[in-house]
Amino acid sequence: MDTNKILIVEDDVVFCKLLTRFLTKNNFEVLDAQAGKSALNLIENNSFGIAILDYRLPDMNGIDILKKIKSQGSTTKVVLMTRYGDEGIANKAVEEGADAFVSKPINPTELLEVIRGL
Amino acid sequence: MKLSISQNVHLVEPGDFEPTDHWYPRVLNSNIHPLVAYFLNLSHDQMTERYQRLNPMADKEALMKILKYQPTYFRWAGTDLMHVTNHEGNRKLTVIETNSCPSGQKSMPLLDLNVEQGGYKRLIEKTFKPMVEQHPEKGALAVIYDKNPMENIGYAATIADVFGENVFLAKFDKTDQNPPVKFEEGKMFVKNEKEKWEEVRAAFRYVTQEPWNRLPKNSRTLLLNPIEACLSGGRNKEVASGAYDVFNEEFKDKGISIFTPKTFTKVPFEELRKYYDILGGSMVIKVPDSNAGQGVYTIVNEEELDFALSQISKDDLYLVQQLIHSNYLEGLDTSKAWYHVGTIPDSKGRSYAFDLRLMMHATDEGIRPLAVYSRRSGFPLNEPLPEGKNSWEVYGTNLSIKGEDGWTYADERLMLFDIRNFGLLGLGVDELIKGFVQSAMAVYAIDQNAIRTFGEKKANV
Structure with a gap:
């Protein structure tokens, strides 16, 4: 597994673009998907060290993808992103095996610290 | 930068501008062609004087009035022009359309290598900032967008730098049932990090x-x-066409006019076939408020006409234009037919139709050119169209491609105005001046139409 390879799953294209830029500058290789289905395709064909998943996606939610990753026995670390007021979801994510969760708004530098701490 | 402070809203902070994110990669490594830099630095006096040398009947005073015009509504515009010729070799730049809120910065090499933010900064400093400073409302600054994140993040970062304050970057999509932007009594609000309206x-x-x-x-x-600006022609080809007619009538004694392909407006669906015959078996059908190459049909045979008619609504009215032809054809009316000049033939002899996108902005000195680039078609003008290929391949120049994951573009057809590409277009300073004057006239015409429709108001300038 390439521990420096990160998957971002987030339906906001601008978010993906900005976070990809930031993480690439910090020496990570980043792939992104804007929907759950395309994320699952990437997961099937790649080996990621870390997956950063938005909870709310157009076709499924981040916990569905988290479950899929964990059910495959993958060692990919999962960070779930939640919104203001979504604390209940964060707790559920941890129960399902998420390695960390971060609340939006995301400060890229703080997210980097979370990633490096995994 | 704070990402996703609420759904589809980011907060951009001073210092967030990153050139690698706001230009296409090959533009970052390009150098502007010296002729283009020269053109962009020409004064209005120089352009007016030269335009009259090229068009001896043109009235200099009228030209100057247009170039120094202060638009009330339409202060940022982009025209698409095409380089055409007739049977006598009389070359012109013809206006295809004029758009409010045009793209273009990401395709424009830096004019001055020392100004890292390039055209983004010129537009914000010389157009947006003076308007904001004259505007008495309270509140934050924002960029609202529905496409083109590359340029819009760049604009937000430039505004943050120029104003020294944070800027909301909010997506305002037409399909969003719960958008992060709303208007109340004309005032705009955007959702902040606490999901409150700001x-x-x-x-x-x-x-x-x-x-x-x-x-x-x-x-x-x-x-x-x-x-x-959009309602008066900045995003409706039909309304723009009417505005150009009014302009041409107003300036008919001044030796200047907006040159467009012959245009018929408000054509009902059931009459489209008749226009196909009137125009000699070819035409362009346009859905008036379409853009990004959507809703435009080039037609050169019955099969393409049938296809176009199957794609459009029977209940709407359409804009029909004379097709700019690929090559000389026997039987065309030589007094009316226009042909693409095309790119300089490549080593394989291929010459392609291209357009010229010219972005302009209103500054304290009047209308100024800001960015310019070209897009070429996918199939050459001077080769027979293979069976099954649509004529759009020969005439269509738009780069936008709508994919499953949003919009992308055909990079191989983008022609930068840099040292490597500009020469391939066969354009010189004179064509750029002619194109700019045509574009400024189109902006004037649409803004005057807005004033006639919505009234004079303080332009916040």
Whole structure:
């Protein structure tokens, strides 16, 4: 597994673009998907060290993808992103095996610290 | 930068501008062609003088009035032009369309290598900032957009730097049932990090898909451009065509006119076939408020006509234009037919149709060119079209491609105005001046149409 390879799953294209830029500058290789289905395709064909998943996606939610990753026995670390007021979801994510969760708004530098701490 | 402070809203902070994110990669490594840099630095006096040398009947005073014009509504515009010739070799730049909120910065090499933010900064400093400073409303600054994140993040970062304050970057999509932007009594609000509505005093607007469905007229929040610019022709080809007619009538004694392909407006569906015959078996059908190459059909045979008719609504009215032909054809009316000049033939002899996108902005000295680039078609003008290929391949130049994951573009057909590409277009300073004057006249015509429709108002300048 390439521990420096990160998957971002987030339906906001601008978010993906900005976070990809930031993480690439910090020496990570980043792939992104804007929907759950395309994320699952990437997961099937790649080996990621870390997956950063938005909870709310157009076709499924981040916990569905988290479950899929964990059910495959993958060692990919999962960070779930939640919104203001979504604390209940964060707790559920941890129960399902998420390695960390971060609340939006995301400060890229703080997210980097979370990633490096995994 | 704070990402996703609420759904589809980011907070851009001073210092966030990153050139690698706001230009296409090959533009970052390009150098502007010296002739293009020369053109962009020409004064209005020089351009007026030269235009009259090229068009001896043109009235210099009228030309100067147009170049120094201060638009009330339409202060940021982009025209698409084509380089055409007739049977006598009389070459012209013809206006295909004029758009409010145009793209272009990401395709424009730096004019001055020492100004890292390039055209983004010129537009914000010379157009947006003076307007905001004259606008008495309270609130934050925002960029609202529905496409083109590369340029819009760049605009937000430039505004943050120029104003020294944080800027909301909010997606305002036409399909969003719960958008992060709303208007109340003409004032714009955007959702902040606590999902509360925050008032906005001024917004840079790149909302291009049916913007009239969500932007109010007479907005209290300053918008560059306001919706009135779109409603008056800045995003409707039919209305623009009417505005050009009024302009040409007004200036008919001044030796200047907006040159467009022969145009018929408000054509009912059932009469489209008749126009195909009138125009000699070819034409272009346009859905009036379409953009990004959608809703435009080039037609050169019955099969393409049938296809176009199967794709469009029977209940709408259409704009029909004479096709600019690929090559000389026997039987065409030589007094009316126009042909693509095309690119300089490559080593395989291929010459392609191309357009010229010219972005302009209103500054304290009048209308100025800001960015310029070209897009070529996919199939050469001077080769027979293979069976099954649509004529759009020969005539269509738009780069936007709508994919499953949003919009992408055909990079191989983008022609930069840099040292490597500009020469391939066969254009010189004279053509750039002619194209700019045509474009400025189109802006004048549409802005005057807005004033006639919505009234004089303080332009916030």
